[in-house]
Amino acid sequence: MPVIALLLLDGVPGPHVTTPGVCFGTAARCHPRVAYEVRLCAAPGFRSAGGPGAFGVTTPWGLDGLDTLAEGDTVVVAGHSGHPDGPPPGVVAALRSATARGCRIGAVGAGTFTLAATGLLDGRRASTAPGLAAELARRHPAVDVAPDGAVVVDGPFHTATGVLGGVDLFLRLITLDHGDAVAVETERQMFLELYEPGPDQGVRADAPLPGDALGPTLGWLEARLDRPLTLDDLAGHAGLTVRGLSRRFRAETGLPPLQYLLRARIQRAQRLLERGDEPVARIAARTGLGTPANLRHHFQRYTGTTPSVYRAAFRSLVTSLTPPREVPPPGPGGPPAR
Structure with a gap:
């Protein structure tokens, strides 16, 4: 260590x-x-x-x-x-x-x-x-x-x-x-003071670390969050039975496959809310959560807040940590001071 x-x-x-x-x-x-x-x-x-x-x-x-x-x-x-x-x-x-x-x-x-x-x-x-x-x-x-x-x-x-x-x-x-x-998720958890996940929700749903046997399947899943995905789809990609897939997911991530998929979608929604101005309906579609109501339901469950409040809190944080830009005094030939 x-x-x-x-x-x-x-x-x-x-x-x-x-x-x-x-x-x-x-x-x-x-x-x-x-x-x-x-x-x-x-x-x-x-x-x-x-x-x-x-x-x-x-x-x-x-x-x-x-x-x-x-x-x-x-x-x-x-x-x-x-x-x-x-x-x-x-x-x-x-x-x-x-x-x-x-x-x-x-x-x-x-x-x-x-x-x-x-x-x-x-x-x-x-x-x-x-x-x-x-x-x-x-x-x-x-x-x-x-x-x-x-x-x-x-x-x-x-x-x-x-x-x-x-x-x-x-x-x-x-x-x-x-x-x-890892650093981005650490910063998010530190500063936004969102809901503390329960014991069954505190496992990372980001890209896997090298050496994970499920690594290729997790990467494949991350690239297809906007599409409907079933247990059969995941098991087929991993070359496992559904039961074998569930055992492997629990061993390597601590979560059942569909719960891992849901957390991955919520984390994708967090990033989209942080980095752009897309409406909630568009984010729901891009994360595979379907409707704004479904996104709000699951987002509230996993973060303890709503998408709109999350976006506002993140932007307020960024503003508070960003020093104001100083405007240089006008130089020769530059625009006149106003």
Whole structure:
């Protein structure tokens, strides 16, 4: 199981402590084959999380939590209020050692200052909180600082602005480990706060992972969601009897075939609602659910909300997370200011 070791320095913002568990925990809950260990490691001098809403944190690991990391594991340096003072003793050596063992190294917001102090970012591109970019460039001129705060990947180093506690960085790591589909579904479950599926509904209905015996049939099913599909159709494609198909589906997905098909249709409807303006009637046809009433019934059952409310909530979320675009002042020969 890969380890995500979160290195906490004193004054770390509370969201930087809690967000990794939410992100990686949601990925594992929604996708049974995904597993992470999130390890909280306190740097020397760590006492508590800072604002907003300072709180104490019990950390079972110190810098020794980084000593057992190996290739494929990740260290993430959280942001902290003491970044102008330089890293505490032992931090530089621990980060350099983890890098030498093949670990990925991440930094969130002001955590990039700590990573830059190791010299590991010299000659590389990196990101930090937008309001700290100029300071990072001044303190570490050998680092090519991205001014926009986006997630930056340069070799094994992953740095990001730290929006919402670093969720942008953690979703990037999940994408690298498990692909876009897992990251998109993780983000959806985290932010839209929809209905919590029951034990028989919490299994992923996305594209299968490599090695699944049902992989070809699941891909065939996904490509035909707009068509009527029966148990005989699925069994025929898989080369199994209906009874054998049902056993195989339960073993590999945890769901009966027709329930898996329904969840796949609902997830397709979610994507269509997120990415376009098609009316509900058109989405019902494209997902094989037939009528708007049938789509609304099953959508409400699986998500706890209606298609129209889901679309509005998703767009509100995107708007709230998208910074306003600045309009540059008019230049010579440009359009006059209004």
